[in-house]
Amino acid sequence: MKSRRSFSAKTYAAVNYAALGLLSLLTLYPFWYEAASSFSSSRAITSGEVFLWPVEFNTDAYKRLLDDGQLLVSAKNTVLVTVVGTLLNMAMTVLAAYPLSKKRLMGRGGLLLFITFTMLFVSGMIPNFILIKTLGLMNSYWSLWLPALISTYNLFVMKSFFEGLPEEIEESASIDGANDLAILAKIILPLSKPILAALSLFYAVGWWNSYFQVLLYITRSTKQTLMVKLYQMINQVDASLLNSAGGSEGASQALLTPEAIKAAAIVLSVTPILCVYPFLQRHFVKGVLIGSVKG
Amino acid sequence: MNIRIENRGVYGMTGNVSQAGAEAAAFHPRAAERTGSVFKRRLSRDKYLYLMLVPVIGYYVVFKYAPMVGEVIAFKDYRFVDGIWGSKWVGLKHFRMLFESSDFWKILRNTLLLNVYNLVFGFPVPIVLSLMLNEVRKEWYKRTVQNLLYVPHFISWVILGGIFISLLSPSTGVVNWILRSMGIDPIYFMASTTWWPVVYTLSSIWREAGWGTILYLAAMANIDPQLYEAAKMDGASRLRQIWHITLPGIRGTMAILLILRMGQMMDVGLEQTLVLQNSAVLEVGDVISTFVYRVGLQNANYSYTTALGLFQSAIGFILVLSVNRIIKSFGEKGLW
Numbered sequence: 001m002k003s004r005r006s007f008s009a010k011t012y013a014a015v016n017y018a019a020l021g022l023l024s025l026l027t028l029y030p031f032w033y034e035a036a037s038s039f040s041s042s043r044a045i046t047s048g049e050v051f052l053w054p055v056e057f058n059t060d061a062y063k064r065l066l067d068d069g070q071l072l073v074s075a076k077n078t079v080l081v082t083v084v085g086t087l088l089n090m091a092m093t094v095l096a097a098y099p100l101s102k103k104r105l106m107g108r109g110g111l112l113l114f115i116t117f118t119m120l121f122v123s124g125m126i127p128n129f130i131l132i133k134t135l136g137l138m139n140s141y142w143s144l145w146l147p148a149l150i151s152t153y154n155l156f157v158m159k160s161f162f163e164g165l166p167e168e169i170e171e172s173a174s175i176d177g178a179n180d181l182a183i184l185a186k187i188i189l190p191l192s193k194p195i196l197a198a199l200s201l202f203y204a205v206g207w208w209n210s211y212f213q214v215l216l217y218i219t220r221s222t223k224q225t226l227m228v229k230l231y232q233m234i235n236q237v238d239a240s241l242l243n244s245a246g247g248s249e250g251a252s253q254a255l256l257t258p259e260a261i262k263a264a265a266i267v268l269s270v271t272p273i274l275c276v277y278p279f280l281q282r283h284f285v286k287g288v289l290i291g292s293v294k295g
Numbered sequence: 296m297n298i299r300i301e302n303r304g305v306y307g308m309t310g311n312v313s314q315a316g317a318e319a320a321a322f323h324p325r326a327a328e329r330t331g332s333v334f335k336r337r338l339s340r341d342k343y344l345y346l347m348l349v350p351v352i353g354y355y356v357v358f359k360y361a362p363m364v365g366e367v368i369a370f371k372d373y374r375f376v377d378g379i380w381g382s383k384w385v386g387l388k389h390f391r392m393l394f395e396s397s398d399f400w401k402i403l404r405n406t407l408l409l410n411v412y413n414l415v416f417g418f419p420v421p422i423v424l425s426l427m428l429n430e431v432r433k434e435w436y437k438r439t440v441q442n443l444l445y446v447p448h449f450i451s452w453v454i455l456g457g458i459f460i461s462l463l464s465p466s467t468g469v470v471n472w473i474l475r476s477m478g479i480d481p482i483y484f485m486a487s488t489t490w491w492p493v494v495y496t497l498s499s500i501w502r503e504a505g506w507g508t509i510l511y512l513a514a515m516a517n518i519d520p521q522l523y524e525a526a527k528m529d530g531a532s533r534l535r536q537i538w539h540i541t542l543p544g545i546r547g548t549m550a551i552l553l554i555l556r557m558g559q560m561m562d563v564g565l566e567q568t569l570v571l572q573n574s575a576v577l578e579v580g581d582v583i584s585t586f587v588y589r590v591g592l593q594n595a596n597y598s599y600t601t602a603l604g605l606f607q608s609a610i611g612f613i614l615v616l617s618v619n620r621i622i623k624s625f626g627e628k629g630l631w
Contacts, residue, residue: 012533016430023424024443027505030458031446033469037461048472096351099344106337111348118359121612124604125587126597127365130379131358147358150351180343209451212566216592227453231570234457259467266454273449281442284449288509 031270037263038062045259061264070221071229071265078226081214082207085145089203090196092149093158098184100155101162119152125216132217143217144210151206154199161195161290162188198287201280208273226269233262369602382598389602398586399603406582409568410560412496418553420500421507422545426537428508429515441512444505452502456570459498460485486575495571495580499564510552511545518544551622558618561611583607 032052037045038061039054049055065071099105100112128147137143165188173183189196211227218224338345369389371382393399424444431437447455462468463484471481484490522540531539565584572580581589583603591600 020440024440045467095347099347120615123362126591126601127362131362149354205449211453227451231453
């Protein structure tokens with residue numbers, strides 16, 4: 001009896017482990033497939049020979065992408081948008097969250113209502129577009145940064161983190177005559193590293209990945225970001241595939257960005273995130289948990 | 296969740312009122328002026344805090360409230376040259392046009408259907424995944440699987456969409472390669488109105504299912520281990536333990552997340568839809584936001600699509616308010 005139960009428990013565990021392993025491989029396989037494609041010849045991809053490993057290994061796709069130069073420019077633009085955007089986000093989020101975490105602040109309830117309402121009633125795409133146009137921000141990266149200065153959700157996450165810090169530390173500092181700015185800079189922020197890390201990462205990933213706002217507001221090709229370049233590549237392939245109606249694609253082959261180049265571009269834009277991810281993922285998880293736990 | 300507005304704090308007030316009040320009373324015996332003085336004192340005490348809030352309030356006024364005012368163009372015939380205020384008022388014309396058009400009902404149906412698919416098929420996946428993960432005793436294995444499952448959450452929809460399109464391509468994609476080897480004719484998934492919603496839902500699950508386990512796993516970690524010990528003593532199998540201990544332990548989290556999802560029934564991820572969409576599947580894949588983008592911005596039907604956007608915002612607003620009430624009626628702390 002006892003051995004049978006332990007046997008069934010073992011099978012149960014083994015099935016569970018295997019299923020989870022399989023699911024993680026399944027989750028990652030699409031990325032692996034793109035990587036294999038990026039090193040394969042266009043011929044091998046079109047005849048459907050690539051499955052797990054590169055077929056007719058070559059690095060032409062990467063060479064062509066890097067020779068093109070446009071990808072490099074758009075990568076630089078993406079880095080600029082991401083770095084400046086994240087710095088602005090963090091500065092503004094701290095400026096908003098710190099005062100609002102002080103229960104003694106007069107008018108706090110009203111201010112919180114003022115801010116929360118913008119989460120409940122979200123204004124539409126067209127009025128926002130008209131605003132950016134009226135402000136003359138088209139083709140400037142400020143059209144991306146300014147409307148997204150604060151994520152209200154992140155603001156509330158940071159606020160509840162600040163509220164969770166012990167009040168005594170601040171009280172002793174204010175008795176020593178430090179003002180709120182000094183307390184924030186010298187005491188609160190150094191204590192808030194986990195939440196600062198988590199929220200910076202959320203903001204940065206958001207900037208790196210976003211493409212719709214760029215599509216709306218940035219039309220000049222020298223200012224495009226990586227994701228918009230990719231979006232155009234994918235759309236181009238998609239459109240010409242549609243024209244050839246699935247069947248005889250050979251004819252339109254010359255028109256479209258070869259699959260290998262598309263795959264290489266995908267690999268290049270995923271790599272930065274995959275490289276930093278293993279080191280940073282625990283901060284992400286912490287950020288989600290702080291956000292969900294009521295302050 | 297943490298979005299909540301506390302009542303105006305009384306902390307700090309009591310101490311100051313008596314102190315400032317006593318001082319003020321000597322000069323100004325009237326109550327109104329006494330509170331005025333308290334007001335000034337608190338303003339000056341917290342002047343740096345208010346200073347910090349100046350750019351914040353400016354941001355919300357200009358980039359959140361001004362566009363709300365801009366919604367008035369739904370009731371006007373907006374032209375760039377006339378500006379928002381110079382354009383002609385037309386009352387409910389655009390709303391009438393909208394509700395009479397077949398497009399409106401189509402995109403409303405698509406928006407709701409895609410949400411329903413995501414809810415029905417997408418909602419249980421993270422729960423099952425976290426139940427499986429919770430059964431894993433080897434910490435390193437659990438952590439590795441979690442980290443691998445989280446990856447797609449951090450990848451742009453442009454990339455995920457691009458990958459899906461190439462995986463499912465009728466000529467070069469792996470999926471059709473497998474179908475062909477089983478003797479099935481290739482299917483053009485992305486251009487088929489039958490398959491597109493399936494692809495859409497699967498892509499959502501691929502991106503968010505792993506990430507969605509975080510809150511469930513945290514809730515499971517809070518379950519008292521003694522409950523499992525007791526169940527084991529009684530001879531309960533692992534599956535029975537899941538049914539009688541783990542699932543009830545995450546019921547609250549499930550309820551909250553489910554209700555929150557209901558509050559977002561009018562939103563469909565624009566970036567996801569736009570990259571997966573193509574002209575062949577607009578019949579099932581066109582949703583409110585992509586319609587506003589294509590018809591409103593690209594074809595310059597500003598007022599008409601603003602009316603649609605306003606309709607979406609208004610319904611969304613009502614949904615969130617109702618959801619909050621429901622959460623509160625369950626005895627949970629509301630969203631605010």
